Amino acid sequence: MHNFDFAKPATIADAVAALQGDEAQPLGGGQTLIPTMKQRLAAPEVLVSLTHIPDMQGVCTNDAGQLCIGGATTHATVAREAASSFPGLAHLAAHIGDPAVRNRGTIGGSLANNDPSACYPAAALGTGATICTNLREITADDYFQGMFDTALDEGEIITEVRLPIPQAAHYEKFVQPASRFALTGVFVAKYQDHVRVAVTGASENGVFRWADAEAALSQSFASDAVADLSVDPDHMIHDLHASKEYRANLVKVGTMRSVKKAK
Amino acid sequence: MTSISLSVNGKSVSGDVEGRTLLSAFLRENLQLTGTHIGCDTSQCGACVVHVDGQAIKACTMLAAEADGADVRTIEGMENADGSLGVIQQAFQDHHGLQCGFCTPGMVMSAAALLKDNPNPTEGEIREYLEGNLCRCTGYHNIVKAIMAASGQDVSKIAAE
Numbered sequence: 001m002h003n004f005d006f007a008k009p010a011t012i013a014d015a016v017a018a019l020q021g022d023e024a025q026p027l028g029g030g031q032t033l034i035p036t037m038k039q040r041l042a043a044p045e046v047l048v049s050l051t052h053i054p055d056m057q058g059v060c061t062n063d064a065g066q067l068c069i070g071g072a073t074t075h076a077t078v079a080r081e082a083a084s085s086f087p088g089l090a091h092l093a094a095h096i097g098d099p100a101v102r103n104r105g106t107i108g109g110s111l112a113n114n115d116p117s118a119c120y121p122a123a124a125l126g127t128g129a130t131i132c133t134n135l136r137e138i139t140a141d142d143y144f145q146g147m148f149d150t151a152l153d154e155g156e157i158i159t160e161v162r163l164p165i166p167q168a169a170h171y172e173k174f175v176q177p178a179s180r181f182a183l184t185g186v187f188v189a190k191y192q193d194h195v196r197v198a199v200t201g202a203s204e205n206g207v208f209r210w211a212d213a214e215a216a217l218s219q220s221f222a223s224d225a226v227a228d229l230s231v232d233p234d235h236m237i238h239d240l241h242a243s244k245e246y247r248a249n250l251v252k253v254g255t256m257r258s259v260k261k262a263k
Numbered sequence: 264m265t266s267i268s269l270s271v272n273g274k275s276v277s278g279d280v281e282g283r284t285l286l287s288a289f290l291r292e293n294l295q296l297t298g299t300h301i302g303c304d305t306s307q308c309g310a311c312v313v314h315v316d317g318q319a320i321k322a323c324t325m326l327a328a329e330a331d332g333a334d335v336r337t338i339e340g341m342e343n344a345d346g347s348l349g350v351i352q353q354a355f356q357d358h359h360g361l362q363c364g365f366c367t368p369g370m371v372m373s374a375a376a377l378l379k380d381n382p383n384p385t386e387g388e389i390r391e392y393l394e395g396n397l398c399r400c401t402g403y404h405n406i407v408k409a410i411m412a413a414s415g416q417d418v419s420k421i422a423a424e
């Protein structure tokens with residue numbers, strides 16, 4: 001790993017100021033960035049830690065029925081603190097990687113990275129979350145822009161994520177056992193008048209909404225409602241772990257299981 | 264270089280570190296606490312698990328500078344005050360929870376973190392909790408058995424030896 005200067009600001013304003021330099025980069029839990037730097041695929045000159053900023057920590061609910069999660073909140077904290085207010089999300093957070101990864105990795109880091117097989121992007125898109133940064137609020141539908149690509153600008157940091165709390169939700173993760181990421185994962189959320197279905201680990205374009213399933217489940221929230229639908233395997237990820245056809249089938253199976261398990 | 268001060272196994276320590284110095288390197292090289300092992304160095308194997316402020320983390324994937332001011336516990340801090348093996352360590356020995364021993368420090372630290380939150384885990388809970396700790400020797404059964412025994416549960420019905 002190349003050397004860098006390390007900054008540990010205590011406020012969002014100080015973090016934003018420290019990120020002004022050309023070669024500065026934010027550090028969340030480091031669970032993706034540190035291995036990337038070891039491989040010299042990233043070599044920032046300044047690394048700005050976001051994990052000592054009290055305003056970016058914690059989980060709460062607001063009057064609009066949203067769960068608000070500080071951008072530097074760890075997966076372990078979400079698993080614990082969202083357990084009663086939003087069990088579907090707590091379950092998702094509790095099954096990311098392994099306990100040590102969950103004690104460091106953060107929601108902001110996961111959403112900023114937008115790995116095509118990561119779990120949180122499915123929850124953010126599957127709830128229609130708002131990604132709040134130091135500059136603006138971005139809806140999940142505008143935020144995800146393809147594999148490892150997001151609407152974030154250079155030096156922009158995720159300070160908070162607000163997820164509308166559904167009546168029921170579940171994230172069905174088919175684990176890729178070596179990486180512990182999702183081989184394919186489906187997040188289903190049922191709201192009063194609509195249902196959202198977001199899929200990770202399947203498309204070459206990263207997380208996406210399965211519109212046909214959303215329409216069918218909005219009519220009838222039962223796993224049978226999607227039984228006759230199918231997903232086009234074109235543009236699905238095809239690698240040594242699974243073919244595109246297999247992933248397309250997993251999208252449907254994962255959706256049906258999520259509907260059955262939603263709470 | 265930045266200077267950091269922290270508590271390691273109850274003792275105050277300080278040292279100068281580069282930005283890129285990993286907590287694992289600081290423990291092993293600056294403090295000579297070589298019980299924290301480096302297996303993969305890519306956050307996959309869990310040989311380097313230590314506790315930072317009571318939470319299990321992979322020391323190969325945390326910067327030393329991030330641990331400034333923290334309370335760190337390593338495998339060297341798991342023995343009893345008189346130098347004998349701690350309960351979990353002793354259970355690993357009694358139940359053959361190790362062969363080459365390379366993964367053992369991480370296994371013991373993960374087990375300690377689990378038992379702190381869940382003093383009476385089921386076999387399934389132990390297996391799930393150890394998802395980030397890889398062992399190339401034992402086949403895991405005796406590790407799981409050792410952790411159940413360390414939690415005071417009857418392990419006589421668990422088949423694998």
Ligand SMILES: Cc1cc2nc3c(=O)[nH]c(=O)nc-3n(C[C@H](O)[C@H](O)[C@H](O)COP(=O)(O)OP(=O)(O)OC[C@H]3O[C@@H](n4cnc5c(N)ncnc54)[C@H](O)[C@@H]3O)c2cc1C
Pocket residue numbers: 025026027028029030031032033034050071072095096097098101104105106107108109110112113115117118119120156157158159179180181182305306307
């Ligand atoms: C063994 C292992 C298993 C894993 N399994 C899973 C899994 O099952 N599912 C899953 O979803 N993930 C998994 N992960 C990834 C893990 O969840 C990471 O924690 C996460 O992807 C990145 O979060 P981080 O806080 O560690 O970010 P970092 O690694 O610190 O940063 C990642 C990127 O985001 C940027 N960044 C960080 N925080 C912010 C912010 N607040 N605002 C803007 N940019 C920011 C950084 O500059 C960097 O580019 C796994 C990781 C490991 C090592």
Ligand code: FES
Pocket residue numbers: 300301302303304305306307308309310311312321322323324
């Ligand atoms: S050495 Fe840290 S996880 Fe393998």
Ligand code: FES
Pocket residue numbers: 360361362363364365366367397398399400401
């Ligand atoms: S005892 Fe050899 S790796 Fe676990």
